[in-house]
Amino acid sequence: MKDTKILEKFKKRRNFKARHNVPTRVDTSEQQKIKVDLDTSLSAQCDASNALVLPSEKRQTQKIRSSEPVRFLSKKYRKRLQKIVDTKLKKANREEILSELEQMHNATKKKFPALTSLQATQTLGRKKFLNEDFDKEIAAALLAEGKGLLHSNKNLGNCSISSSAKRKRKQDLIELEANKKRVVRDPRVVYSTPSSSESSDDDEDEVAEIKTESETRCDSKTEVGELKTEENSVVTVNENEKENTEKSATTCINTVDGKKSAGPQINASVTIKESDRLPSKYVHVKRDRQMAEARLELPILAEEQAVMETINYNMVTVLVGPTGSGKTTQVPQFLYEAGFTSKGQMIGVTEPRRVAATAMAARVGQELGLSTREVSYQIRFEGNTTPDTKIKFMTDGVLLKEFQTDQLLMKYSAIIIDEAHERSVYSDLLIGILSRVVPARQKKNCPLKLIIMSATLRVEDFTENPWLYKKFGGPPPVAKVEGRMFDVTVHYNKKTADDYVEAAYNKVCKIHRQLPEGAILVFLTGQQEVNLVCKQLRATFPRHASSGTDGSETDKAAPTLPAYRQHVNKLRQRRKEHKEQSRKQDTEETEPEANKLTRKLLELKVDQFALAASVFPDNEGEMNDIDEQEEDDQETNDDSDEEHEQHGGQASDDDYDLEDDDATAAAAAVARKAAAAATATTKEQPLYVLPLYSMLPSDRQKMVFSPPPEGTRLCVVATNVAETSLTIPDVKYVIDCGKAKEKVFDKVTGVSMFHVTRCSQASANQRAGRAGRVAPGHCYRLYSSAVFNEYQKFAKPEIMCRPIDDVVLILKNLRLPVVNFPYPTPPEHVQIRQSLKRLTYLGALKEKDPDTGVTKEAKSQEQSEKPIEKDTTLITPLGRLMSSFPVAPRYAKMLCLSDQFNLWPYTIALVAALTVPEILVEMPLDTDGHDFDARRSEWRKVRLAWSGDGQQRLLGDLMVLLRAVLEAEANNNSQHFCDRYGLRQKGLLNIRKLRRQLTNEVNMVVPGVSVLMDPSLKMPSRDQCCALRQVVLSGSVDRVARRVDTSHFKEPEDKIKWKHSYRTIELEEPVFLPNSSVLKIDKPEWVAYQDIFETHKMFMRGVIAVEPHWLSKFAPLLCNFAPPLDKPAPFYDSEKDSVMCYRNATFARADWEVPRCLVPHPAGQDLYARFAYHLLKGEVCPDLLPLVDYLIDTLTLLRPLALRYQNQKDAMLRALKVCDVTSRSKLIKVWKKRPNYLLREYCMWLSDGSHEAVVKKIWPPIPKEKNEWLA
CATH class of the missing domain: 3.40.50.300 (P-loop containing nucleotide triphosphate hydrolases)
Incomplete structure (x- = not known):
């Protein structure tokens, strides 16, 4: 009803205008001119006519307005008005410009020799125009007249490198005189002085249209004039233009009720102070002459002005140029010369590889003529940065660590992301972070320039991604540089x-x-x-x-392709026969003494590590220079x-067209068969053939750079x-x-x-x-x-083709959103979901209820395929510790459990060997036939011997890998040793580097630990091998497989399919142990693997044997636990400070039964009752043991249906639930704040009230050394 009354109030009624009493002013000027003469004799009579008094026309009325409101001018509209003002000034000053041109045209003939026509310049050419005689004439004219064409002098000063010192001195003299009268202008300021005498018709039409629109918005009586310059803007004027700038300017005013608003004022004069002048910044650089000449050959040098203009006027710039154009070395120099380091800030350049960072720092410093104190580099555990550093080259991880401590990166004025076309996950991560840092710096009036340099034209990921540039107001510009091709x-x-x-x-x-x-x-x-x-x-x-000839080439007759395929088929048939023989001889062996060792389980103690808030993996990007070169030709560079093709396109040259027609294709086989015989009689030019692939040794790779014989x-x-x-x-x-x-x-x-x-x-x-x-x-x-x-x-970018567990962990450690992070190419939701799930299994993340915020114990394995709307996980202290190591999260978890049994040296070596792939060579190089099979057989025998026996054999393939690393290190990774035992020397050298890096990380993170790289490190003992198996399982909890028992299958096809196979927790298809695995003969029931690769079947790699009762300890989130058993009854473990119980469990979705396990009691009502029972029995606080005999029946706490002592039981459980007390540590924490906590509830359980005084005297019942805080 209230809304209806309001609407009726403002509703227009009938004859609204007539009823509305508007104050008006009546124009009676015409009535005053009428003279009325009436006959007084008729005054006694009544005359109804007044025709002589009424005017001939209707009177004019005008409404009286108290104020004339004007629409408020927005910032955008004021800019449009400013454009109109500038256009008017150009037209107004057009007459003056024409007069000046006429005076110059009528100048005396003495000044004409100082001028050069454009025709003469083009006719003579650049060399003759800049010869020595011409310079003398120009210099004499300038010095005599005291003025001249500054533009010509500027061109003379920016000419090519001088060939003599005399010419250099002349140019310096010319520039000195010209600088005296040079007008310094800031390129960031828009000037109101006319730049040209005429404008195009299109511009005039546009200005007229804007003017018409502006006049309709403003009052008709108000003229649209020049807008006043804002107080914070910088205006620079010429001495000849002072008179124009000191004139008054009128503008539209925002008024309310006749009062002026805080907007621009009328007739405000613009005064220019000398302190407001901002000259363009330029840092002079003295380069070596040869270095400068070589620098001029780079294609990017010709585009310096265009590149710098794009950088100056945009927050983010994408620079595209092919390899060899000079982007990496020249763009930092452009920024340095433009004064980006004049305010004490640095220019940061990120490189994906450590080698590139160190090499580019040395090269740029050499070109600029600066020392390493000014052009420095910073990589993991190495760097030469100083407080005087101007340009800093670094890896991606170094900048990520600096972002954690300084999220606005205030020490940098510009950051260059080099090699962005490689699309590594860490460069993408850095681009996404900087896309939010740059707008934040712009708001603080301390801009940060971001330059993304790419070697390809694939820039759509950066320019067409709204998540990246939504804070910039539009996509970033793209500057292209041509290459030498x-x-x-x-x-x-x-x-x-x-x-x-x-x-x-x-x-x-x-x-x-x-x-x-x-x-x-x-x-x-x-x-x-x-x-x-x-x-x-x-x-x-x-x-x-x-x-x-050389050792790498042989003149043996090579088999043809059909012969090669026949040879491969023979090898496969031989392998099948070998498999059948080995299957008949399979025996399962058990080790009784191993049962005692497997009962010793490792404990994870995160508190022993020195985990500071600033610990962060600052070298994830640095790992690329090791991993990237180790891939077995698996990456396709984009x-x-x-x-x-824009240069050559498709060919039309018949001389080079070698297309095979049908006849040629049919005769190809005949020609090839006759080739061998033809070479014996004909003299064809020899062909120097060299192979090239990543697994080839470095010395043989370098042969392709040497000239052929x-x-x-x-x-x-x-x-x-x-x-x-x-x-x-x-x-x-x-x-x-x-x-x-x-x-x-x-x-x-x-x-x-x-x-x-x-x-x-x-x-x-x-x-x-x-x-x-x-x-x-x-x-x-x-x-x-x-x-x-x-x-x-x-x-596809790298982030789309591999797991992103490490990326998610980094974002969680930085407290950045994972789902809504501005990725250049966002990963699929299933990737993020699986990464969150794997990190939760590893213990790096924990689930929380999005509504209550309470941490859950476990999460259902079945997850919907809908997109992730909100991330409900939190990083744990273990996750922050894992993020401090520059390896995959799985391997970082292994390092976190290596502080027992002196496992540090072995775990570091094992993690380094797992990070660098393809250490063991499976196929010999340059061998055929019998030699090929003989060498492979010899290598397998050696690796089987390296696996040892007992606990060493159960360590499986990783024992072979560890033995190979330690034996090669003892032999100094020599090429002879690697060739003899089938090891890849290049990979072993990278393992040595990574071992050194991880050793430094452990010594920095773990206090009181001094791990050394011992070249003569002995093999691990039995206890250490058993502990290493548990360490590996802790990082592979979701990669467990169980041997399939084919006796349960009824169909013969299923028995054949699943014979000698394993079943994993994720796959429905069988997986197998490869022939290269040392566990192929033993075939343990439970195994853990590192990854699965597929050829004609799916095979596990990096396999070890595990014990089933370990799973409940290291993979509790993957176990399905039954309710706690009553026998054996739950008990309180004082060492673990927890109520422990025995539970039956199954593992994963397959519901594999595992042995009965001892685990902490699950949360719930029963846990509070159990803890209360053990508290009353004196097991939690030994000081209460003397009072146990004076308590009533405490077993009623464990009987839910018992009705006796219900008040005492409810009071005790209610008090424990309110403070969530289920352990001794939590109880002491509450007692620090509330010393009388549980005193009343405990006294209710006393059978006699005479003992309350004793209880109050000892309460809280903790030892005196821990009770000092209560004094």
């Missing part, structure tokens, strides 16, 4: 060959026989394909004895350095490692198979496998670009153009 002609096949290996071999033969000189680069997918093609090419084009042509057969990591010189021909071997990761199950798939278009362009480095080249693609168009443009 020769034309590359791309040739496509008419048909895509099924056997790309055979097609690649035929294409190499045609190029070598028909085309001119030039190195050949062939791209294949894996190590086996590379070695096979190398052997075939060496057999087809052998090197003569006079040309010399950074195309050049868009080379005289009279030979270089041919490199490589995997995708040659796309970007290495640049092979003199490559003119590139053969691209269009395939790549990449690691496919299942986001739910965690199973990984290698698939040969199509590469991306960016990767194909990158491969083709290898042919245009030193000269024009050709790229032969073994597929059609239609197939190329079906390729995806770019490969």
Whole structure:
């Protein structure tokens, strides 16, 4: 009703305007002019007519208004008005400019020699225009007249490097005179002085339209004039323009009730102070002459002005330039010369690798002529930064740690993210964090410039992601820099060959026989394909004895592809026979003495570690330089350095077109069979064939950079490692198979496998670009153009292709949101969900109820596939400790449990070996037939012997890995030792580096511990091996498998499928132990593995044997516990300060039964009753033992249905529930605040009231040394 009355109040009634009493002013001027003469004789009579008095027209009325309100001018509208004012000033001053031009045109003839026409400049050319005689004339004219064309002097001062000191002195003299009258202007200030005499018709129309709109908004009596400059803005004017700037300006005023508002004032004069002038900043740099000349050859130097303008006027800039354009070394110098370090701040440059950070710091310091105190670097445990540092190169992890202590990064004025095209998870993480730091710094009037540098044109992830730039007001601009690239002609096949290996071999033969000189680069997918093609090419084009040979090449006849496949089939058949024999001899052995060792369980004590608030993994990004080089050709790089097809495009040159027609394809096999015989009679040029893949030793990788022997042509057969990591010189021909071997990761199950798939278009362009480095080249693609168009443009970022457990843990440690974090490429919700679940199982996170905030004990394993709306997990103290180690969370959990049994040296070595992949070589290099099988058999015997027996054998594959690391370290990781026992030297050297790094981390985090790297470290004892098994299980709680008993299957097909297999907690399919596992013969019932890889079957890797009763200790969240058993009855453990009970349990979703386990009592009503019972019995507080005999029946606390002493029981349980007291430590904590807590409840259980005085005297019942705080 109230709302209805209000509406009726404002409702317009009938004849509203007439009824509305508006104050008006009547115009009676016309009536005053009327003269009325009436006959007085008729005054006695009544005349009803007044026609002589009424006016001929209706009187004019005007409403009286107390004030004239004007619409408030917004900031945007004032800018538009300012534009109108500037346009008016340009038109007003147009006459003065024309007069000045006329005076200059009528100048005396003496001034004409000082001027140079544009025609003369273009005709003579730059060299003649800047010769010595011309400089003399210009300098004389300037010095004589005292003024001149500053623009010409500026051009003369910015010319190329002087060839003599005399010319340099002349230029300095010219600049000195010109600086006296130079007008210094801040490029960030918009000036009101006219910059040109005329404007286009479009601009005039736009200004007129804005003017019309503005006049309709303002009152008609108010003129739109020049807006007053804001007090905080900086205005710089020329001396000749002082008169114009001192004039008054009018503007629209915001008035309310006739009073002026706080807006711009009328007729406010603009005064310019000398202190308000902000000259442009420039830091002079003295460079070496040779260094400066080499610097001028970089393509980015010509774009310095455009790059700096983009950086100055934008908070975030994306800089795109191919490799070799000079981005990394020159952009920091641009910022330094522009004065970004003049206020005591630094320029930060992040690199994904430690080697790049140290090398680039040395290079930039050398070019700038600065010492290491001013251009420094900072990596993990190493750096030379000082308080005088101006430019700081660092890894991603170092900046992440600084963000934890200083979330606004106030010490930096600009941050450069280099190599962003690699899309590593840590660079993406850093970009997301900085996307929120930059706007926060802008609000504090202390701007931070962010420059993201990429080597590819894949910038949509940065410019089209609203999560990144929603705080910037729009997508960031993209500055492009051209690279140095020769034309590359791309040739496509008419048909895509099924056997790309055979097609690649035929294409190499045609190029070598028909085309001119030039190195050949062939791209294949894996190590086996590379070695096979190398052997075939060496057999087809052998090197003569006079040309010399090296140890890496052999002139053995290589098998053909059909012969090679037959050989592989024979090997598989031999393996099957060996399996059948081994299965018949399988025996399960047990060790009675092992049962005693397995009962000793490790305890996790986080409090013993020195975990400060600032502990943070500041080197996650640094791990990339170890891991990235160790992948077995599994990553496809998506950074195309050049868009080379815009130069060459598809070829039309018939001389280089080697397309196979049908006849040629049909005769390919015949020609190849005759090739071996033809080489004996013909004299073809030898082919110097070299392989290249990541597993190749470093000394053999370096051979591709050496020139080939005289009279030979270089041919490199490589995997995708040659796309970007290495640049092979003199490559003119590139053969691209269009395939790549990449690691496919299942986001739910965690199973990984290698698939040969199509590469991306960016990767194909990158491969083709290898042919245009030193000269024009050709790229032969073994597929059609239609197939190329079906390729995806770019490969998936790394964050989409691997687990993100470490990323989630970092964000949790930084207290940043995980779900709504501004990722450049957001991961899928299933990835985040699985990572949160795995970290919860490891104990790094804990679940909480989103409504009550109460931590849950466990969470259901079945989770919906809906997107995550809110993250309800919290990081635990263990999680913060795990985040301090630069390894995966699983391995960090292992390190946290290694403070017992002196396990530090062994766990560090084991974690380092697990982090660096592919240490054990499975396939020998450069061996065939019998030698191949013999070496593999010898290696397996050695590794079986390394596994030992007893507890060492139960450590399984990790014992072999640990023994290999320790034995190689004892032999100084020599190449001879590695070749003899099938170890990869490069990986062992990286393990040594990581061991040293982890040793330093442990010594820093754990107080009182001094771990050393002992080269002669002995093998672990039996107790240590048993403890190491528990340590490994603690980090692999969700990767447990159980051997399948095939006797439960009824169908024969199921028995065959599950024979000798294991079942995991995540997969429904069987998994197997590989032949390389030392546990293949023993086949323990319970195992833990590191990961699963799939070929024709799914195999476990890094397998150890575990005991089932360990699972309830290290994986409680994966166990399904039954209610506590009454027999044995629960009891209070004073050492663990907890009520313990025995429970039956099953493990995981498969409900595997595990032995009866002793675990803490679950929370609930029964726990409070049990604790109250043990408290009354004197087990919690021994000082109450003398009073036990004077208590009433305490067993009623354990009988829910008992009605006796109900008041006493309810009072005791209620008091414990209110303060949530279930342990002695919690009880003492409450007693510190409330000394009389539980006194009344305890006295209620006394059978005689005479003992209350004794109880009050000893209350609270704790030892005197702990009761001092009550005094």
